[in-house]
Amino acid sequence: MYHLLRGLHEYLTRKEEFSVIIIGLDGAGKTTLLEKIKTLYTDTPGLSPDKIAPTVGQNMGKITLPSTILKFWDLGGQRGIRSIWHRYYDDCHAVVFVIDAEDRERLSEGWEVFDSVLSAPQILGVPLLLLANKQDSPQSLSVEEIRNDYEEWHRRKLESARRSYGEEMDVQHRAQRIASLDVMGISALEGTGVRAAVDWLFIRVQNSRRR
Incomplete structure (x- = not known):
């Protein structure tokens, strides 16, 4: 009876695990975002921004x-490292693409890379979240401006x-690609919007076709 009850308890309390990849150009704030998530959701605080290296x-x-x-x-965002991103596509349940909303000079480069991610067949239908980071800066583009850009x-x-x-x-093809896309604004540095982004991921991975 003990083993039966223990097995039932383990079944009822088991947690399903989902993988989320965080990608984007170098300097966009991906690692700062991950460390802020650790600080907000775990007992061990993440690294402070001044200790984060590329x-x-x-x-x-x-x-x-x-x-x-x-x-x-x-995943690292330097040009030479982006070539490994595709190795993670098959096993991920969601993709977070971080864009530096303050660095207008690199927006075109960011969109070129983002578009290549959208075109990857492995992530068709996978929840995709575009995060306009550095909203704490007055020079940053807003979420609406990022969408329009x-x-x-x-x-x-x-x-x-x-x-x-x-x-x-190909209107239909592009519609399929962006059907699972959403755009949100965050400040990985201050934590603004980070919980909302994690909530979005929590809900979307439950309903993802890749489980």
């Missing part, structure tokens, strides 16, 4: 929520493709 390879963090464990993989960048890209190669926009 990620070469990956960092991992795990948090426990009701009935769920979220395992975060923070990406849409304008994408429109110019399509027009360029039509002129150069005669390619037409």
